[in-house]
Every structure is written in structure tokens, then in C-alpha cells.
Amino acid sequence: MAKLVVVTRDGSEHEIEGENGLSVMEIIRDAGFDELQALCGGCLSCATCHVHVETGGERLDPAGEEEHELLDTSAYRDARSRLSCQIAFAGHLDGLRVIIAAED
Ligand code: FES
Numbered sequence: 001m002a003k004l005v006v007v008t009r010d011g012s013e014h015e016i017e018g019e020n021g022l023s024v025m026e027i028i029r030d031a032g033f034d035e036l037q038a039l040c041g042g043c044l045s046c047a048t049c050h051v052h053v054e055t056g057g058e059r060l061d062p063a064g065e066e067e068h069e070l071l072d073t074s075a076y077r078d079a080r081s082r083l084s085c086q087i088a089f090a091g092h093l094d095g096l097r098v099i100i101a102a103e104d
Pocket residue numbers: 025038039040041042043044045046047048049070083084085086
């Protein structure tokens with residue numbers, strides 16, 4: 001199974017199994033990382049699933065307009081920012097490395 005690497009806010013790195021068909025947010029949440037709040041459950045209305053994609057970003061579909069608008073509400077947005085609920089995980093994303101963004 002493909003791997004997802006998650007870096008939590010304390011800088012520690014965790015390698016977890018990525019399940020095809022789930023979003024990156026769901027995989028992180030289901031693995032028990034409660035610092036990724038994902039308050040809206042993936043409805044694209046909260047931005048609390050913000051991550052910085054450190055490795056593998058070139059393999060992702062580009063962010064849509066609504067995702068960009070929500071990311072603009074974060075003080076911590078940078079060029080690598082994505083909403084993890086909008087990233088559908090699949091085998092070609094093996095090794096994707098994401099850093100959970102600071103809390104706004
Ligand atoms: S979980 Fe709310 S926008 Fe991603």
C-alpha cells in the first residue's frame with residue numbers, strides 16, 4: 001500500500017498507510033492526528049485541514065477556485081499550501097509528504 005508521510009506541528013515525522021479513495025485529510029484524521037481539526041468534515045468550508053505539501057506536490061491536481069479562496073483566509077498560506085480534504089489519495093501519490101500547517 002502507498003505511504004503518506006505526515007509531519008506534525010512538533011516537527012516529528014510519521015509514516016502511515018494511505019488508503020486509495022480516501023482524502024489525505026481522512027487518512028490523517030483516521031490515523032489519530034487530532035491537530036488536523038478538519039472541522040467541516042471535508043465540505044470545503046473551514047480550511048482547518050490546511051497542510052503544506054513538502055514532497056510530491058507536482059503529482060497533485062491543481063487546487064480549484066474555492067480551495068484557493070479558503071486558503072487565502074489562512075495567515076500561514078504559502079506556495080505549498082493545500083487543503084488536505086481536497087487531495088484524493090491514490091497509489092501514484094506514494095511517498096507524499098505533508099506538514100500540518102500552524103493553527104490560525
Ligand atoms: S476539512 Fe474543512 S475545508 Fe477541508
